[in-house]
Amino acid sequence: MATAVPRNVSPLIRAGRWGLLVTGLAYGYSHNKTLKKREERVRQGEIDRVTQHAIHELADQKIRADQSMVDLAQAAGVDPNGAKKSEDAKKSGSSSKHH
Amino acid sequence: MAAIVNRVTALVPKVALPVARYGQSKLSRFWYFARVELRPPMPSEFGEVQKGVQKIVKSASTGAWRQLTVKQFALNGLVGLEVMFWFYIGECIGRGSIIGYRPGRSEGIPAPYKYFM
Numbered sequence: 001m002a003t004a005v006p007r008n009v010s011p012l013i014r015a016g017r018w019g020l021l022v023t024g025l026a027y028g029y030s031h032n033k034t035l036k037k038r039e040e041r042v043r044q045g046e047i048d049r050v051t052q053h054a055i056h057e058l059a060d061q062k063i064r065a066d067q068s069m070v071d072l073a074q075a076a077g078v079d080p081n082g083a084k085k086s087e088d089a090k091k092s093g094s095s096s097k098h099h
Numbered sequence: 100m101a102a103i104v105n106r107v108t109a110l111v112p113k114v115a116l117p118v119a120r121y122g123q124s125k126l127s128r129f130w131y132f133a134r135v136e137l138r139p140p141m142p143s144e145f146g147e148v149q150k151g152v153q154k155i156v157k158s159a160s161t162g163a164w165r166q167l168t169v170k171q172f173a174l175n176g177l178v179g180l181e182v183m184f185w186f187y188i189g190e191c192i193g194r195g196s197i198i199g200y201r202p203g204r205s206e207g208i209p210a211p212y213k214y215f216m
Contacts, residue, residue, distance in 0.1 A: 006135035011144035012151030016182040018139045024189025032194040032202065039202035 073079070140148060158164045164172070194200050196214045208216060 004132075006132045009136045010151060011140045011147045013178060013182060014138065015140040015144075015148045017137075017185045020182060020186040021189040024186040024191075025193040026189075027186075028190035028193025028195075030193075031190075032200055035200050035202040043203060 167175070191197055198215060201213070
């Protein structure tokens with residue numbers, strides 16, 4: 001192939017090649033931008049959903065912790081609402097009930 | 100591992116010049132053909148482009164394309180396919196990845212792979 005000579009490709013084919021190259025470039029870029037926008041919205045929605053879920057999880061955890069404290073107080077025979085009063089009484093030196 | 104790295108770094112300056120010359124020769128041959136065959140159409144050639152389009156339209160409307168030989172028809176088909184493929188190459192370049200659009204996924208992947216996966 002060392003004696004091969006470049007041939008004159010017809011202008012129509014060359015115009016088609018370059019025109020389609022530029023068109024494809026523009027189309028790829030614009031479609032990618034559209035998809036990026038859509039993906040950004042979806043991602044924001046996902047972040048919001050995960051945040052809400054985390055908040056609800058923390059709230060449930062706190063509720064369960066408080067509930068278990070109440071259960072513990074009832075099991076110990078201490079009135080949970082009066083626990084503060086009996087704590088003050090304990091601090092001032094009187095003995096607690098379950099000893 | 101260290102032995103391999105040492106061997107590679109010792110080999111690179113020896114190999115770089117022949118590789119560069121090989122690449123240079125291939126590139127210059129490619130350029131010799133490309134500067135004639137792949138050049139973009141100049142404004143002076145737009146008349147011929149229009150005539151070519153009219154020829155195609157006339158051949159399609161009069162049914163003259165059925166008078167082509169099978170070989171010529173196949174060659175025309177191949178050339179048409181190649182021209183179509185340039186559109187998809189442009190699309191790959193424009194969207195920044197080889198396979199498929201990746202609007203959100205390429206952030207965690209390092210550099211050469213994020214254009215393929």
